[in-house]
Amino acid sequence: MIASLVRILRLGIKELYSLRADPILVVLIVYTFTFAIYAVATGAKFEVENASVAVVDEDRSMLSARLRDALLKPFFKEPALIGADQVDTAMDAGNYVFIVEIPPKFEQDVIAGRHPEVGLDIDATAMSQAGNGASYIENILLNEVTAAMPSLAQTDPINLVVRAKFNPNLKSEWFTAVMQVINNITILSVILAGAALIREREHGTIEHLLVMPVRPVEIMLAKIWANGLVIVTAAILSLLAVVERLLGVPVVGSLTLFATAAVLYLFSVTALGILVATVSTSMAQFGLIAIPVLIVMNLLSGSTTPMESMPAWLQDVMQVSPSTHFVALSQAVLYRGAGLSIVWPQMAAFVVIGAAFFALATLRFRKALLSMQ
Template sequence: MWDKLNRIFRLGIKELYSLKADPVMMVLIVYTFTIAVYTVSTGAKLEVANASVAIVDEDRSMLSTRLRDAMLQPFFKEPVLIGAQEVDAAMDAGRFVFVLEIPPKFEEDAIAGRKPTLQLDIDATAMAQAGNGASYVQSIILQEMATALPNKAVALPVNLVVSARFNPNLQSTWFTAVMQVINNVTMLSVILTGAALVREREHGTIEHLLVMPITPAEIMMSKVWANGLVIVVAAVLSLVVVVERLLSVPIAGSLWLFVFCAVLYQFSVTSLGILIATVSSSMAQFGLISMPILIGMNLLSGSTTPMDNMPLWLQYAMVVSPAPHFVSLSQAILYRGAGFDAVWQEVAALTAIGVLFFCGALIRFRRALADAR
């Protein structure tokens, strides 16, 4: 047993030296967990920011001016006054995301209690901004109307108080930053292990391993622990330095529990990388095969959209994928501060899937080595 562990350890050290000698892969790892996390988190925002808005003010009253002045930065750009005949052309050209049309005699009708109608035209090309922006505009209008005409405000039957937990300011950066790290763990785990095996085949070093007293399981384990170690360390550093320090996103839970779960996750995704590599004849083919698999895993993992939004049959199909389980427990730990008692079911599922993937990859790897002989 100690001899086996020693061989696995030394083969893993060889993997680390091979990775160190590959500057392109080293740059990819550093870029993925630093610049990519920061730029995507700060650039791809789901909330409304600097949205272009136009006002068709056919009333020209104090109340309509008040509504126009309430569209403030950083949510909206300074509103632009346009005519009613310019609306279609302006929206077709993409000049404005929101166009608020205020009818004639709006203030007069509001004071008289005749409940005038406002029209809000929205460019829903960007659906997230359109949906959130509509809520923003509606809230602004209701607040300004209640302030300007307190005697005309309609009392609601209930007083609804909204309290947002885990992200009180509803900042998309808090969600995007952590999910970007999680997605990068999946992507690089597959790429590193698969590329390492393809590289050995292309350089002819796999034949050297075949003449040594080493089993296929030991070769696989060495690649799993070496490449998995690099990914886990890079992910933790990214969470601490980039996410928590640079982006000021709080990490609520235990990093050690996250590391434990990430190590379990490595057995499945690195095994998947080896499995893809065994059916690939070159690095280019490996990239073409792994790309749609990784895109599907990330999009259907729950890191982009909630799992409940997917069709029921697809939710059941994704049970065999390790990505949804890892995303679910990572969100529970890093966002909500969950302990092991709250995520043990996901950990158990991740362990079972990891063993299944590892055994499947090992069977295929043995066949590939037998063919190489």
């Protein structure tokens, strides 16, 4: 047992030297956990920001001017004042996402209690921004009318108090930044482990391993711990430097617990990367197989859209993916400060899945080595 552990350690160190000698992979790791995290977190937003808006003001009253001035930055750009005959042309050209149409005699009708209608034309090409923006504008208009004419405000039967926990400012980058780290852990784990095996085959060093007193399982474990060490270290540094310090996203949970879970998770996804590499004959073929696998694992893991919004049968199918359980664990630990007593079922799930992947990858890897002898 001790001799086997020593061989695994030395083979893993060899993997680290091989990785250091490959500048492309080193740059990929650094880029993935630095600029890629920052760019996606600050660029891909779900809330409304700098949306283009125009106003058709056919009333030209103080109330209509107040409604127009209430569409403020950073949610909206400076509102443009256009005529009613320009609405269709402007929407067809994609010049504005929102166009507010204030009818004639709007202020008079409001004072008289006639409940005038304000039109809102929306370019729903970008559905998320369109839906959120419509709610923003509706609330802004209602609040401004109520503030301008408090005597018209009706007493609500209840007083609803909303408290947003874990992300009180409802910033999308708080969610996107952490989930991007999780997704990148999955992507790099598969790519590095698979690329390491194919690199051995293309460079001919796999033949050197065949004449050494090492077993296939030892070669696999060496690749797993070496690549896993690099990825976990990069992920923790990214959470501390990029997510927490640069983006200002608070990480409330235990990084020790997260790192422990990440190590167990890496055991399963690196085994998956080796499994994909054993059925690939070249690096190009490995990429073609790995890309659709990674897309499905990331998009349907709960890191992009909630699991509850998926069909029940698809939720059941995705339970065989370790990424689904790791995303749930990471959200619980990093966002809500959950402890081991809460997340141990997720840890157990991807350990079991990882053991199945590792066993299958070992069989495939052993068969691939025997075919080369």
